[in-house]
Amino acid sequence: MKKVVFLDTVHPVLAERLTQSGEYECIEAHEWTREVCEERLGDVHGIVIRSRFTMDESFLQFAPNLEFIARSGAGMENIDEAYCTQRGITLYNAPEGNRNAVGEHALGMLLSMMNKIHTSNRDVKNGIWEREGNRGVELDGKTVGIIGYGNNGKAFAQKLRGFDVTLLAYDKYKTGFGDEFVIEATLEAVLRKSDVISFHIPQNDETIYFADQEFFDALGKPIYLLNLSRGKIVETKSLIDSIQKGTTIAAGLDVNEFEKKSFENFFESEQNEALKFLLHSDKILLTPHIGGWTHESYYKLSYVLADKILGIDLFDSQSHLY
Structure with missing residues (x-):
């Protein structure tokens, strides 16, 4: 079973769906410091993040088995996409959700x-x-x-x-x-x-x-x-x-x-x-960066990410959500 750490708080539907698939073990890591991450990311296969840490080489070097990063949101500027491509790390975001x-x-x-x-x-x-x-x-x-x-x-x-x-x-x-x-x-x-x-x-x-x-x-x-x-x-x-x-x-x-x-x-x-x-x-x-931050989008962002991680076509899922 592959480990996915949640470094930020997102809607629980993401962890629920990943766990229900039987493929993933979801670990709450909202309180992990940078130092704790460096110690515990060695056997992690997936990271869920909003904006708490910058996903660059200095951080990701401690996750040698990482397969994907799922960003709850649309923007990817805090992720080093070139480095992730070099490593073969798949990147997911969820613009459809908000x-x-x-x-x-x-x-x-x-x-x-x-x-x-x-x-x-x-x-x-x-x-x-x-x-x-x-x-x-x-x-x-x-x-x-x-x-x-x-x-x-x-x-x-x-x-x-x-x-x-x-x-x-x-x-x-x-x-x-x-x-x-x-x-x-x-x-x-x-x-x-x-x-x-x-x-x-x-x-x-x-x-x-x-x-x-x-x-x-x-x-x-x-x-x-x-x-x-x-x-x-x-x-x-x-x-x-x-x-x-x-x-x-x-x-x-x-x-x-x-x-x-x-x-x-x-x-x-x-x-x-x-x-x-x-x-x-x-x-x-x-306004305080709340354009995409409604009660509904909070759920939809996680639902979209679950679809993408699990390989479910958005149009075959609850597409009315998007």
């Missing part, structure tokens, strides 16, 4: 910004009945640009189908995905024509600070910006400059470049001026 949650969260952030729901709520609770200052803008008739048309980008597009909007999508690595709802577009067209731009791309060497000064300078009109991918996709200083110039009307950030692995300690470090701007500007809507 894509619906991300799509809904993106739509919620966009409507809140455009209709000033967040500032209206704050004002009323502070005894301020401000109608004109909280006058909203309608989404209908706008052009929405989606950068990255994978699981999450497509899910956001699906949520927008009930609105009278034009959907433009750009993906560097995909072609031929245009249909009656989405127009496949160049990056230049997305920047020039969009009223809303939403990021749904992974973080890698090519995408860090994708939204930099050059990006904002290329905008054809003022935009609402959404980032539900990774914090370092958007360069904060360039975003702030764009907001101050009026080329960005408002930004909804579920992630930001100042996040750390331990999000719970986010506010304990000294805050620089850019972070202070994010925290205090009415033109910035912030």
